[in-house]
Amino acid sequence: MSLLLALIGWTPVACARWEEEARELPAWAQRGRIIFLRSDGQVPEPLSEMLSQWQPVMHLHGARSPGEWVVRRKALGIPTSLRLEAVMFFGDDRCVQKVYQTASHGWVEHTWYWQYNWWVRDPAFRQAALVRRDGRPMIEYWGNARTEREAGNPLSPLLLRMREEVSQAVLTLRQDAASTGNPLYPQFPYGSNRFGDVDFDDSRLGRGPSREYYPVFGHLSMLWYDNPTYWADCSEDSQKQWQEHFKKVFDMAIADPASHADELVRREWVRFWAEAYGRYLDRYYEFHQQNIQKTGVPETCTALDGRRHCTVGMNGSAVSSPWGAQELYLFHYHKGSDYPGMLVEYYPIFTAGKSAPLMKWAMASKRGRPTGNASSSYIHDGEALALNAAIVAGGVSDRTQAYLQFQYDLRGLLTNAMPGGTTGILYNIRSGLVTETLINGYELALQLDEIGCPFEVVIEEDLKPENTEALGQLQTLLVPGGEFDAEEIDGLKRYVEAGGHLVLIGDVLEEQAQALKVDPSEPPRGRFRPEIPMAGRWGSDGFSDGQMKSGKGLVTVREKQILTNAELREALEPRRKRSYQVLDPMAGGVFAHVLRQPRARNAILIGLVNYTGEAQKEIRLAVPEGIEPSAAVAVSPDGLAQVLTVRDSQVTIPELYSYAAVLLGDRAVLQQALEAVGPKMEALSRSRETLQKLQGGEIAKTAVRPEDVPGGMRLSRVRAGSFESGTFIALDSLAPRQVRPGQPVRVTMKILSTGTHYTGSAAFEYWRLQAVNMETVEGLETHPVGAVDAIKGAPVFLLDGEKLASAPSRGNELNGKVLVSEFILEKPGRYQLFVDYLFHNVFLQGDAGPAVSPAFPGDRPGAGAVFPGRALKKLYLRHKLPRQIVQVVP
Numbered sequence: 001m002s003l004l005l006a007l008i009g010w011t012p013v014a015c016a017r018w019e020e021e022a023r024e025l026p027a028w029a030q031r032g033r034i035i036f037l038r039s040d041g042q043v044p045e046p047l048s049e050m051l052s053q054w055q056p057v058m059h060l061h062g063a064r065s066p067g068e069w070v071v072r073r074k075a076l077g078i079p080t081s082l083r084l085e086a087v088m089f090f091g092d093d094r095c096v097q098k099v100y101q102t103a104s105h106g107w108v109e110h111t112w113y114w115q116y117n118w119w120v121r122d123p124a125f126r127q128a129a130l131v132r133r134d135g136r137p138m139i140e141y142w143g144n145a146r147t148e149r150e151a152g153n154p155l156s157p158l159l160l161r162m163r164e165e166v167s168q169a170v171l172t173l174r175q176d177a178a179s180t181g182n183p184l185y186p187q188f189p190y191g192s193n194r195f196g197d198v199d200f201d202d203s204r205l206g207r208g209p210s211r212e213y214y215p216v217f218g219h220l221s222m223l224w225y226d227n228p229t230y231w232a233d234c235s236e237d238s239q240k241q242w243q244e245h246f247k248k249v250f251d252m253a254i255a256d257p258a259s260h261a262d263e264l265v266r267r268e269w270v271r272f273w274a275e276a277y278g279r280y281l282d283r284y285y286e287f288h289q290q291n292i293q294k295t296g297v298p299e300t301c302t303a304l305d306g307r308r309h310c311t312v313g314m315n316g317s318a319v320s321s322p323w324g325a326q327e328l329y330l331f332h333y334h335k336g337s338d339y340p341g342m343l344v345e346y347y348p349i350f351t352a353g354k355s356a357p358l359m360k361w362a363m364a365s366k367r368g369r370p371t372g373n374a375s376s377s378y379i380h381d382g383e384a385l386a387l388n389a390a391i392v393a394g395g396v397s398d399r400t401q402a403y404l405q406f407q408y409d410l411r412g413l414l415t416n417a418m419p420g421g422t423t424g425i426l427y428n429i430r431s432g433l434v435t436e437t438l439i440n441g442y443e444l445a446l447q448l449d450e451i452g453c454p455f456e457v458v459i460e461e462d463l464k465p466e467n468t469e470a471l472g473q474l475q476t477l478l479v480p481g482g483e484f485d486a487e488e489i490d491g492l493k494r495y496v497e498a499g500g501h502l503v504l505i506g507d508v509l510e511e512q513a514q515a516l517k518v519d520p521s522e523p524p525r526g527r528f529r530p531e532i533p534m535a536g537r538w539g540s541d542g543f544s545d546g547q548m549k550s551g552k553g554l555v556t557v558r559e560k561q562i563l564t565n566a567e568l569r570e571a572l573e574p575r576r577k578r579s580y581q582v583l584d585p586m587a588g589g590v591f592a593h594v595l596r597q598p599r600a601r602n603a604i605l606i607g608l609v610n611y612t613g614e615a616q617k618e619i620r621l622a623v624p625e626g627i628e629p630s631a632a633v634a635v636s637p638d639g640l641a642q643v644l645t646v647r648d649s650q651v652t653i654p655e656l657y658s659y660a661a662v663l664l665g666d667r668a669v670l671q672q673a674l675e676a677v678g679p680k681m682e683a684l685s686r687s688r689e690t691l692q693k694l695q696g697g698e699i700a701k702t703a704v705r706p707e708d709v710p711g712g713m714r715l716s717r718v719r720a721g722s723f724e725s726g727t728f729i730a731l732d733s734l735a736p737r738q739v740r741p742g743q744p745v746r747v748t749m750k751i752l753s754t755g756t757h758y759t760g761s762a763a764f765e766y767w768r769l770q771a772v773n774m775e776t777v778e779g780l781e782t783h784p785v786g787a788v789d790a791i792k793g794a795p796v797f798l799l800d801g802e803k804l805a806s807a808p809s810r811g812n813e814l815n816g817k818v819l820v821s822e823f824i825l826e827k828p829g830r831y832q833l834f835v836d837y838l839f840h841n842v843f844l845q846g847d848a849g850p851a852v853s854p855a856f857p858g859d860r861p862g863a864g865a866v867f868p869g870r871a872l873k874k875l876y877l878r879h880k881l882p883r884q885i886v887q888v889v890p
Contacts, residue, residue: 031370032388032407032414128152128159131235133873134846138231153233154273154280155241164287171291230326231844232258232273232724245272258724259876266878267434273724274326274433278334285335324358325721329433331365332459349755350442350719350730353696354611356383356591357445361438363389364457365429376400378689379611382659385637386593386607388417398687402680403659406637409676413597413605413663420596420604421456422579422624423448423572424474428460431483431511436879439719440480440506440561444568446700451565452582453572454592454606460484463491475575476501481561481882483511489537496538497551501575506561506883508534508542530774531832543830543885561883562715564706583620583650586612589694590619590656603665604629608656613693616656623664625649631667633674636660639685641678657688699752704732712737716884718835725839725875727762727811728755731819735833738887741826745771745886747833748799749819754811761842763809765851767796769821770834770878771886780831782823793836794823809851831886836878845873 130138130151138151152159232238246254249268254260257269292308351357355373362371372390373380381403384391391407393400407414425448427441441457448455458477462470464487471477477492477500484492489510496502510532533542538555540546546557556571563571572579582592589612595605604623610616623646632644638657645651646664653662663670677684699719709715714737721728730752739745747769754764770793771780782794797804799818807819825831 030415031368032417033411125158125162127235127237128156128162130229130231130233131238132844132846133234135234136846138844151229151231153235153238154276155233155238160280160283163284167284167288167291171288171295229726230273230277230724231726232269242269242272259874261876261878263878269724270434274329277326278330281330282334324361325432325436325438328361328365328427328429328438331362332367332429332461348696349699349753350439351697352446352588352700353694354383354446354449354591355380356387356593356609357442359383359387359389360445360455360457361427361441363387364427364459367461378403378658378691379609379694382607382609383591385414385659385661386591386609388414388595397689399689402637402684402687405680406635406677410635410661410673413600413603413669413673414595416599417595417597417605419456420473420594421454422473422475422575422594423453424456424458424471424477426458426460426462426477426479426482428482428484428488430460435481435483436718436720437481437507439717440482440882443562443700443717444478444480444505446588447563447565447568449588449591450585451569451572452585452590452592454580454582454594460488463488463495465491465494468494471495471500474500475578476503476572478503478505478571479508480505481507483509484534485511489534492534493537493550496553496555499552501554501556503556503558503571504535504542505558505563505571507531510534510536530777559883560706560714562706562717567706577625577649579624580606581622582608583622586616590616592621600669601666603663603669606662606664608653608660608662610656610658610691611694613691615691617654619653619656621651621653621662623649623651627664629664631665631670633663633670634660635663635673635677637677637684638688639681641674641681643674658691699730702752703730704734704750709734714884716833716881718879718881720877720879722839722875722877724844725762725841725877726844727839727841728753729764729879730755731835733833733835733881733884735881735884735886737885738889739825741828741888741890742824745823745825747821747884749796749821749835751814751817751819754814762811763840763851764811764814764837765809766836766838767807767819767821768793768836769796769823770794770836771823771825771831772834773827774830774832774885776827776829778827780823780825794821796821796835825886825888828888828890831888833881833884833886834878835881836876838874839877840874845875847873 126137130153132138232242242257243253243255246252246257246265246268250265254265257265257272260266260269295308348355348358359371359373363369370388370390372384372392374392376391376393378399381391381400383389385403385407391404393404396404425441425444427438432438445455455478456474458470458474461467463484471491474495477495479492479502492502512532533540535542535546535555535557538548538550538557540548540555540557542557542559544557544559548555548557554574556574558567558571560567580592580594582590584590585592589610591609591611593607595607597603597605606621608619627646627649629646632646632651633642634644634653635641636657636659638659640655640657640660642654644653644662651662651664653660663673703717704715706715713734716733716735718729718731718733731749732752733747733749735747736745754762768791769780772778780793781790783790784795796807796819798807799820804820808814808817
C-alpha cells in the first residue's frame with residue numbers, strides 16, 4: 001500500500017484544484033518550478049547554466065533596466081515580464097519638478113510622468129480620475145516628495161477606454177520607439193541625464209547608461225495591478241450610478257451608503273465597489289489578453305498548448321487593503337491575479353511578521369496558483385519552498401543561488417506537489433468581504449504554529465460536491481467564524497458524515513437572505529439581525545461549548561472567538577494521532593508545512609522554516625499513526641543531506657538552520673534527493689547567511705492573550721478595515737460574561753493600532769458602545785451628563801490613570817490607549833456589544849470639519865454637513881465586537 005493510502009486510508013482522487021491547467025501556463029510556470037527574478041541588474045554568470053535549462057521569468061520593475069540587459073536576457077531565453085500598471089498612473093509635471101527639487105534617493109522611475117501621461121495626452125481621460133468626498137481629485141501618493149499618482153474610477157467608461165488604448169498601442173502597434181510620434185512617447189527625449197527643461201544631470205541622482213523605453217516595446221507580457229485602491233469615487237457621475245443602484249435594491253433614496261446606519265446598506269456598499277473593481281479588472285484582462293494574441297512579440301509567455309498567455313500580477317499593501325479580504329475576493333471571483341499572481345507586497349502586521357499565512361490564503365483563493373513575497377530573504381525563500389510557492393529573487397546572492405539551485409535539483413519532487421496536511425482552516429471569501437472574519441483565520445494560523453500543527457487553507461468552493469478532494473484528506477477542519485449559505489452547510493454536513501471532524505469557533509453563522517427593504521419611516525439607528533449559529537444544524541445553541549457525533553464524524557463547538565492554546569489542543573485531540581505535529585515548535589518559531597507528490601510514488605515533503613534567529617537542533621516531528629515509510633531523509637539548501645530514522649511514528653531532524661525538508665517515501669526517490677544535495681554540502685554551508693530573529697507583527701505581539709483574561713471576563717478582538725477609508729482599527733475588548741439586572745457593566749477597549757494612510761490627518765471621533773438584546777433586538781439607551789436627551793448606546797471615554805477623560809480623536813494619539821464605557825442593563829437576556837464612531841481622513845474625504853465631543857446629545861452629530869450634490873464628509877463606522885456577549889440573569 002502506498003504511503004498516501006497508509007496515511008488516509010481512502011482511495012486517492014485527482015486534485016484538479018491544485019493541478020495547474022496546462023493550456024493556461026507555460027512549462028516553466030508550473031508550481032515548484034517558478035523563479036521570479038525581480039533583480040533588474042546583471043544576471044550573474046554562475047546562474048546562467050541553470051537558467052538555460054530551467055527558465056525563470058524576469059520582472060522589470062519600472063525603467064531600471066538598461067537595454068543591454070534586455071538583450072542579454074533574450075539571449076539566455078529568459079521570458080521578460082514588464083509592468084503595465086492597471087490602477088494608478090501619473091498626473092502632470094509636478095512629479096518631475098518634485099524629484100528635481102527634493103529626491104536624493106528612491107524610486108526615480110516612479111517620477112518619470114511621461115510613462116503614464118495619458119491624462120496629459122487627452123484631457124478627457126481626467127474625467128476618469130477618482131474624486132474625493134469634497135469634490136477634489138485624489139492624488140494617491142499625497143504628500144510624497146517624489147511621487148504623485150492619480151487613481152482611476154472603475155465606474156468610468158473613459159478609464160477602460162484609456163487602458164484599452166494603452167494595451168493596444170504597447171502590444172499591437174508596430175512603431176519606432178525613438179520616434180516622438182509614438183503615442184507612448186509624447187513630449188521629451190528619453191535618457192538618463194536630461195529630460196526637456198528638467199536637468200537630471202545631478203550629483204544626487206548620478207549618471208548612468210541610457211534606459212529602455214518604458215513600457216519597453218516588444219517585451220511587455222504582464223498586466224500589473226500596482227497597489228489597487230478599492231476606494232469609492234464621489235464624482236457626481238458615480239453618485240448618480242450608486243444612487244440608482246441603492247434605490248433599486250432598497251426602494252429608497254440613500255445619499256451616502258457608506259455612512260448609513262443600517263448594516264445591510266453598508267454591506268451592500270462594500271459589495272458594490274468590490275464588484276465595480278472586479279468588472280473593471282475582468283474587462284481589462286479580456287482586451288489585454290486579446291491584444292496578447294494579436295501581438296508579434298515573441299517573448300510573450302506561451303502556454304503548453306501554444307497560445308500566448310497574459311500573466312497578471314498585483315501589489316497589495318496595507319494602504320489598499322488592510323489585510324487582504326478585498327484582494328482575495330478579486331483573486332477568486334474575478335481575475336484580479338492569476339499566474340504568476342505573486343509579488344503581492346505583503347505587510348504581515350497581523351501575522352507576527354510571517355508571510356506564510358498570507359501566501360497560503362492567496363494560493364487557496366487562486367485555486368492553487370502560486371504566490372510569493374515581493375522581497376527576497378532566507379525566510380521568504382524558505383516559506384516559498386515549504387509551501388511550494390514562488391521564489392522571488394530580489395537580488396541574486398550566493399545564498400539565493402543556493403536556494404534556487406535546490407529548487408531546481410528537487411524539481412521532480414516540487415513541481416506541482418499538492419497539499420498534504422491533515423488539518424485545515426476554512427475561510428469564506430464571499431462573506432469575508434463584508435464580515436471582517438479573515439483576521440480570525442490569520443490569528444488561528446499563528447496559534448497552530450505555536451502548538452506545532454501544520455495546516456492547510458480551504459475556501460467555500462471546496463465545499464461543493466465536485467470539489468470533495470480538497471476536504472478528503474483533512475482529518476480536522478477548523479472554522480474560525482464566517483457566514484455560510486445552505487449549499488455550503490450541506491458540504492460541511494457531507495464532510496462530517498463521511499468521517500471528518502468539524503470544529504466551529506466563535507461566530508460561525510448561517511448566512512441570511514439579505515433584507516432588501518429599509519423602512520424610511522424608521523430612524524436610521526441601525527438594525528440588528530438576530531443571528532443563526534450554524535451549530536444549530538447539529539443540535540447546539542451555538543452559545544455554549546459542546547461535542548456531537550454525526551454519521552462517522554464529529555462536530556465540536558467552541559463558543560469563544562479566541563481559544564487559549566490549551567483549549568485549541570483539546571479541540572484537536574480527537575484526531576491528534578492522525579495528524580502531523582512539530583513536537584517542540586519553539587512557541588511558533590518553527591513552522592511546518594506538508595506536501596505530497598503523487599508523481600514521485602506519493603512521497604511526502606515536510607518543509608520546515610526557522611523563525612527564531614538561532615540554529616535549532618534535534619527537531620522532532622510526529623507523523624500520522626500508521627506511517628512507517630521505507631526511508632526518510634533530510635535535505636536543505638543550507639547544507640544538510642542526511643538519512644533519518646522513523647521510529648514510533650516520529651522522526652528527528654538533526655539541524656534546522658533556515659529551511660529544511662524532511663522527505664518520507666520510496667528509497668529510490670529519496671536517494672536521488674540525497675545525491676542531488678550531498679556533493680554540494682561544503683559550498684552550501686559557506687553560502688549560509690547570518691540568522692536574524694523575525695521582525696514585525698506588533699499587533700500580534702501586543703494583543704491580549706486569551707491565557708491572560710481574568711475569570712468571568714470575555715475577550716473579543718476587532719481587526720476591522722474599511723476599503724474606502726484606507727484604514728484599519730485593531731482593538732481588544734474585555735467585558736463581563738454575566739451580570740445581574742441593574743449591575744454596572746464596564747467594557748474596556750485596548751487600542752492596538754489605528755493604522756491608516758497618513759494617520760496624522762485621520763480622526764476617530766464620536767465613540768459609542770452599543771448593546772443589543774439578541775432576542776428582542778432592543779438597543780441600549782443612556783443619558784450622559786450634559787446631554788439634553790437620551791442617546792442610543794453609551795459614551796466612551798479615555799482611561800487616564802483612575803479617571804475618565806475625553807478620548808483623543810487623532811489616530812496616532814489613540815494607539816496604545818485604553819477606552820472605557822460603563823452602563824447598566826436592566827432587562828434579562830443576551831446582549832451583543834458593538835462599537836461605533838465617526839471617521840475621517842483629509843487625504844480621502846477632504847476637509848474634515850469640526851471634531852465631535854465624545855459626550856454628546858442626539859444621533860450622529862456632525863455627520864450631516866453635506867456638500868451640494870456630493871456625499872458626506874465623515875464616515876459612520878460600526879463594528880461588532882465578536883462574541884462579546886453579556887448575559888443578564890435574574
